Amino acid sequence: MSWINSLMARSFGRKPKAPSNPQSNLVFAAPPAVKRDAGKKAQSNLFPRFQSMAGDQPASRQNDASAAMRVKLRSAFTPSQPITDSRMFAGRIDVLTTLIRSIEDQRVHVIMYGERGIGKTSLVHVLTQAAQEARYIVVYCSCGAGSTFDEIFRAVAADIPLLFHKGFAPTDNEAERGGTLADLLPASPLTPRLVADLFAKLTGTRVLVVLDEFDVCESPDFRRNIAELIKNLSDRSIRTQLVIAGVAADLTELVEHIPSIRRNIFAMQVPKMTASEVNSLVENGEDVSGVTFDKAATDFIVFVANGSPYFASLLSHHAGLAAIDAGRSNVTVDDVSQAVDQALTEFRSRISKHSQLQIDQAAKSGVRHVLGVMAGAALFNNGRFDSRDVDALYPSIANAANLKATIEDFASKHVLLEILDDEYGRGYRFSEEAVLPYLWILAAQKRFLEARKPVASEPARVSEKVAEKPVEKSAPPAGGARAAGRS
Ligand SMILES: Nc1ncnc2c1ncn2[C@@H]1O[C@H](COP(=O)(O)OP(=O)(O)O)[C@@H](O)[C@H]1O
Ligand SMILES: [Mg+2]
Known part of the structure; x- marks a missing residue:
């Protein structure tokens, strides 16, 4: 047959x-x-399975040390979630102190802005815990695209017990039954004046209303109402303060609505983390997971992360898992390199096909290094950069004139960049947000690994060679005009 x-x-x-x-x-x-x-x-055995149970225990079939380590590593580095446990919160002591002082001493409303992944939500969580310890009532709201003033402040009112309303004694039935301010709201849509009137009745406590992801809400009405509310609350010294987290454009827009509220607002750009703060982020993760990072592996993470806690957390997470997969409890440079490759694949998938093609073409035509310079310049200047930034960041770069001409050529042909003619003159910005982290990580990995290669008989001196990276610039001053206007 x-x-x-x-x-x-x-x-x-x-x-x-x-x-x-x-x-x-x-x-x-x-x-x-x-x-x-x-x-x-x-x-x-080959069929993919979850490696830990929903209760975070290792799955029974792999009840060994590495499975336990894997579980711990996942809670040590959480790149897709903000920090909620203050023990895992690295650095930022000055930032937190400044925020607390402005809320407590100046009684102003706070706006925190900064790029995605810089740590705004994590800061808000830690600030919330500090405020709750001081018996503030903190109501956290994550804004959505369709959030409305009415919906948000009904939710806020529902979190404030009637107990703190001047008109109710703690022994009143309603207060005893766990009533909230929401019980006092009319059915008609809420206005800033009405909300301020209600909050004016609060006594014996202070309220912080946190509006996170403020940039996500698309409604101009919502922003105007928030600006009105800030004015109302400030004019009447009401015991409620707003903490708004989002991007810089929101700050200028809010103030545009009512310029007089400028003095009632403390605006702060959340700075990049310093190298030592990123180091302690990795150390915190080591303590929790039991996985250790070789010195060179941490240096690699610190270099590529370039002050972004998101990058640092993502790379540490991937690198830690790579080490555990290889049966080790220490993370090496190779594990980090593998983690960077994994991150690059993830980031590349977020870029449009059109931009991917442009990047590949640029790399093929021998100007790959220009892409890295563009990414570095944009990253160090909140997205907007010009030829002066290139000079300042790469003072010793060869053929600077050619390089700047190539950047101008890219922008004028709408390749990856767009031209900005603004108050700072002619500048550039990446047309697609996701291109910037991709190009930066690509260039940083290459630079770090090249700097490690031993040159002839000389041992590798990474720290010196890495100095080819952009000259470190200090973070712009909080609320600095240039930064605020630019992002
Ligand atoms: N101070 C910090 N210490 C440790 N990890 C941090 C810190 N700030 C942020 N992260 C990590 O960085 C990532 C992005 O933080 P997040 O607060 O969500 O940023 P944003 O709100 O600005 O987008 C998260 O994975 C978070 O775990
Ligand atoms: Mg956030």
């Missing part, structure tokens, strides 16, 4: 005839039971 016939016989459920040649008997004979079980077992 030909193999086709035998196959057909099987697929129609007929038992194939025994072959005349006894040697080929094996082809049709059912494999011995034990072997089939082993095959099934092998297959089921």
